[in-house]
Amino acid sequence: MPLIEVQDLVKEFQRPRQKNGRFSAFRTLVSREYDVVRAVDGISFSVDAGEVVGYIGPNGAGKSTTIKLLTGVLEPTSGSVHVAGSAPSRNRRENAQRIGAVFGHRSQLWWDLPLVESMKLLAALYDVDPKAYRSQLAYLDQVLGLDEILPTPVRQLSLGQRMRGDLAAAFLHQPSVLYLDEPTIGLDVHAKDRVCGFIEQVSQERRATIVLTTHDLADIERLCDRVILIDRGTVAFDGPVKELKASYASERVLKVRYEAGGSDELTLGQPLASGTVVSAAPGEVSLRLPAIASAVPTALSEIGRLGHIVDLSIEETSLEEVIKQVYSARRAAAR
């Protein structure tokens, strides 16, 4: 049975129409006028234990709302979420022991106290025994370089350090599931690498199940076996990263340098082998080809006739490009 099961999940937010003027708060309270925002609109998926799933989509697609439904912060409007067989929002305490959550926008640490105090307080909250506490802290130091920042008050930590602190805090009680909502947001390359390293390590060494949202597709390619692409509260794609690329990235670009000798100049837009020329200069050509195995050798032998091949490279369509294509295809279909 999957660890996380999401069925026809819907979450609507009611925004009471704000009243102005005298007793505005009171009139807002008794008023029955709402604007309804459907942030999650019928999402289903399941996640097996040990999977690392990237949950991606543009701003406002409903990623954070889904994470809040998965963690039990919010109750579904309809549909269901089950984690290890129980509904998180109905069994908050039981669920809390099983999960760790980090929201990149919002620290959960004790702002005015040294980081180590947050760790101690969380150990008390989650009833972590002293021995497990020590060994987990040692592990977190090894993975996140925690020791150097433990004595620092949280409000004095840099964003990268704070994020390491938040990750450590979320993992202190050894949860089997980690929900990470934009854990790399705003971080520099080095800090980002550290966060990714942590995710890799806890996934491999502790077999943690991880659901990750991010805007950085490099993170996704590095970390996730599987992506769920969401769009306006619905699932646009669910599957391995490779499959996503294969099904949408139907083309790639072959770039070749050759010893130009003959007079056969290539021109832009000219068909060549199974593709078309997208840029051409003396001794240099870029060719857009269908992403099938035979296309490259055929094209190379054609170009080889123009002159001896010196160098070549193949550019896969970037994940970003692929995702753009998914969305524009969906927009076109919706019209």
Added chain:
Amino acid sequence: MRTARTAWILERAAIRAQMQYKANFISMTLLGIIYQASAFSFVAIVMYNSGVIGGWVFEEICFLYGLRLLAHSLSILPLSHLWTLDSMVREAEFDRYLLRPMSPFLQFLTSKFQMSAAGDLLVASIILGYAFPRVDIDFSPATVTFLMAGVAGGALVEASIQVAVASLVFRTLNTMSFRIFVDTIFNLTGNYPLTIFSGFVQSFLIAIPISFVAYFPAVVALGKEGELNVPLWVAFLTLPIGLLFSLCAAMTWKSQMRHYQSAGH
């Protein structure tokens, strides 16, 4: 049991965090003293001119006023940061309490500690210190127990109403005007004998139930039962009513918290 221990660990951490802002502590305390002392001196001046209000002499008024201020101080002691709930809910800081294995209310209660009650407590002690030797009360163990139960019940009543009102934030996202409204009603009416109000207002104050906070305990302790317009046993109900109100506040909190919507991001 473990919950109580954990709550105490969290509360101590909140106190340690607050200790970093000593200047703030001192100014909050001073503010409390100035606010409560000036409110009281207004009463003292009125009394000085009239001598008696509602059949109560100055010392008796001091006794009543001190009891009510003591209950008030105790009610805000653990809840001095109740006003921060508004922004916590609006800015979704409240999320964290729903992610951890402990009651969200207890986590909120122990999230901060502000000593803004210190000034109120000090003024209450001075007023009571003045009144105790001057009022005609035999401080027998029974009377002392009765008064302590009254103060505890009064504190519970006030704290419960404040919590219930604050919990409306889960739906309204702003409760400041409500809370100030409640606080004002308590301050305007809770410190005086019921006899100075008209009949309708009297019933209202018994119903909401400000009269239970300090007035009924004071009436019983001072032996002024004659002026009651309710059966005598009603005046003994402060503590049970405090407990009942706590229960209602807990239920209100629970039902309102279900409306929590977090915030975007």
